[in-house]
Amino acid sequence: MNITQSLAAGQYAASRPATAPQPGTGGNLAAAAAGFADTLAAGEGAALAALRGADDPHALVTALAQTELAVETAVTIRNRMVEAYQEILRMPV
């Protein structure tokens, strides 16, 4: 019994590094999130400028379409990631 327990603990310790986040992925995701926030801010700025009459409505439409594209992409990717995470959580241990 004792041997099995220590074996299990050893196995657990050995497989822990596999679940550690890889250094490359986090940076890429952070950059993508920053780009997404930039696009949103640009869309808001264009909307404000158009309402003030300072900007062309075409610029507003372009900015809003790009914001829509960015939000849809971000939401879809987030949904996929959450789904994958839940799939892992449902895994029988």
Added chain:
Amino acid sequence: MAGFADALRVSASGMEAQATRLRYLSENIANAETPGYHRKTVSFRAELGPDAPAGAVRPGPVRLDPAEPERIYDPSHPLADAGGYHAGSNVNLLVEIADTREAGRSYEANLRMFEQLRQMSAALLELLRR
């Protein structure tokens, strides 16, 4: 997604250019009866600068049509010369209306392109949702 974003901006630049053209066409039509008015024409050029995507269109400088203005016989007009003639504008309404139609159609084409791009991006993301 950069391709979609760039294409959206190019389509919007086309719409903007046609709107500028329509603005000068309306000026020409409004001044069709103005004595001595020369009609304004706008040329388009492709954008090469770093701040816009390559291939975007932007209106070039406004030029005046050098054609001689029409001479109108009306001795009672305050601008009439000794012979009773005065200079009208060189605006031909038929040309302006045809130009307006062309600008409208071109705007519509850019609008359809914009719509198509949005549909395509939506369809692409729909693929991920399943």
